[in-house]
Amino acid sequence: AKAIYLRPCWPVSSLLFINMHRYSNRKYIGSGATGYTYSALDNETKKMVALKIVNPANVDGFKREVKNLSQLKHRNIVQMLNRTGSKSISKVIVLEKMDCDLFTFLSRHEIDDEQALGIFVAVCKAIQHCHAHKIAHLDIKPENILLSNYGKCVKLCDFGGSAQWSTEVPLVCETSSTLEYSAPEVLVAEQFAGDKADMWSLGILLHILYTGNWPFDGKDEEEAMKNLQLGRTKISETVPPNVASLIKKLLSLNPSNRPYANETVLYVASLQNVVRKQRLLEVLPCGCFSFSQ
Numbered sequence: 508a509k510a511i512y513l514r515p516c517w518p519v520s521s522l523l524f525i526n527m528h529r530y531s532n533r534k535y536i537g538s539g540a541t542g543y544t545y546s547a548l549d550n551e552t553k554k555m556v557a558l559k560i561v562n563p564a565n566v567d568g569f570k571r572e573v574k575n576l577s578q579l580k581h582r583n584i585v586q587m588l589n590r591t592g593s594k595s596i597s598k599v600i601v602l603e604k605m606d607c608d609l610f611t612f613l614s615r616h617e618i619d620d621e622q623a624l625g626i627f628v629a630v631c632k633a634i635q636h637c638h639a640h641k642i643a644h645l646d647i648k649p650e651n652i653l654l655s656n657y658g659k660c661v662k663l664c665d666f667g668g669s670a671q672w673s674t675e676v677p678l679v680c681e682t683s684s685t686l687e688y689s690a691p692e693v694l695v696a697e698q699f700a701g702d703k704a705d706m707w708s709l710g711i712l713l714h715i716l717y718t719g720n721w722p723f724d725g726k727d728e729e730e731a732m733k734n735l736q737l738g739r740t741k742i743s744e745t746v747p748p749n750v751a752s753l754i755k756k757l758l759s760l761n762p763s764n765r766p767y768a769n770e771t772v773l774y775v776a777s778l779q780n781v782v783r784k785q786r787l788l789e790v791l792p793c794g795c796f797s798f799s800q
Contacts, residue, residue, distance in 0.1 A: 530558060530601070539650070540683070541565045541667045546604055549588075554604070556588060561598035561667070568667030568683065569598040575642050575666045576600075583633035585653060585664040605653035605662060612654050613719060620747070620782050622658060623716040628775040629661035630712065634705050635768035637663075642671050643679055643701025647708035648688045649715060670701050687721065688712075691736045692762060703762035709771065710757025717750060718743045722758065749778055 530547040537544055542561040549556045561569045576587040589601035609626065618626070630652055637644055644651075644666065651665040670679035678698035690707035692699040714722040724741040725731030734741075738760030742751045753774060759765050766774070 530556065533558065539665070541568050541665070542598075549601075557602045557604045559600040559602060561600065563598065565667065566598065569600070571669055572600060572666040575669045575671065578640050579636060579642065579666075581633055581636040583629045583662055584636065585662040602664070603662075605660070605664075606655040607653070608650050609652040609654060610649035612658060613649060613715075616658070618658070618716070620717075620750075621779070621786065623713075624775055624779050624782060626652070626654075626658060626661050627709075627713050627716055628772060628779065630663055631709060631768055631772045631775060633661075633663040634709065635772055637669075638702045638705070638768050640671075641673060642666075642669055643705050644669050644708075645679075645684045645693075645701060645704060646688070647705060647712060648685055649712070652712075672701055684708075686732065687735075690762065691738060691760060694736060700762055702767065703765050706757050706765040706768065706771070707762075709768075710754050710765075713750065713757065714742060714746065714754050717746045722754065749781070753778075 529550050531550055532548040533545045534547075535543070536546055536557065542559055542565065544560070545558040547556055547558050548554075561572075573587065573590055576584075580586070585605070586603045587600060588603060591599045630647065634644060634647070644663065646665060646668040647663070651663065653662045653664050654660065655662075668683040672679050677700065679701040680698055684693055684704075686694070688708045688711050690699070690704040693704050711722060714720070720743065721731070722740045722742055723731045723734045725734055738758065740755065740758050742754055746754065753766075753771070756764070756766055757771070
């Protein structure tokens with residue numbers, strides 16, 4: 508299932524609230540539920556950037572994104588370069604420019620096991636960094652993962668629906684996550700563990716990377732969503748057993764049974780080593796090994 512996005516109708520004059528002379532050659536990229544995005548040339552740095560124009564009705568999302576991105580500095584998280592003031596009528600965030608999102612990339616390219624694990628571990632490392640700062644992303648999906656250099660550079664974006672917890676208040680409230688990627692407890696509970704909800708979304712992402720399909724089945728979308736809420740996964744037989752095992756753990760109905768981000772990063776690293784060794788054995792010529800008697 509895919510989320511349905513409506514293009515916002517507020518005027519492009521929103522760009523007037525950020526230095527128009529600094530950002531030129533603006534071109535429309537796309538839109539989402541919280542706003543729409545332009546590419547532009549930053550005339551001070553001479554680099555391409557992305558201008559995210561936030562829906563005026565989504566002021567809370569703008570504040571969350573600015574606050575949480577200000578705390579997160581990681582190679583796998585898109586960096587905020589500039590923004591309008593919090594009291595400005597229009598909300599604009601300037602972000603580093605990437606080539607495309609993962610959804611678009613997968614629609615254009617076939618990827619192998621090594622590429623799938625490489626993209627996945629990059630997102631896991633981004634989430635590990637978020638969780639270390641007690642921030643839950645809560646909207647992990649292919650559309651919110653940006654790629655450059657043919658998928659070698661991977662960055663998590665769109666923190667408008669993110670939430671922060673603390674030792675005193677360990678649970679978070681649902682904000683604006685995408686239903687098809689939301690953990691069952693997000694759909695029914697008023698409060699939940701944000702980090703564990705993210706791990707569920709990572710399980711769906713990993714299955715999509717390997718198959719291009721959602722790990723829940725049904726005769727229609729209503730039945731498929733019901734199976735999601737009940738934790739009735741349908742993992743494709745084409746997924747390698749060790750990867751399928753990780754997907755099952757991430758999609759555990761009980762949040763406490765899902766691994767943490769740091770545990771997942773370590774496990775995926777071991778899977779990457781296995782894939783590399785298999786690839787090496789495939790390319791080495793026969794008879795290249797000699798054994799002493």
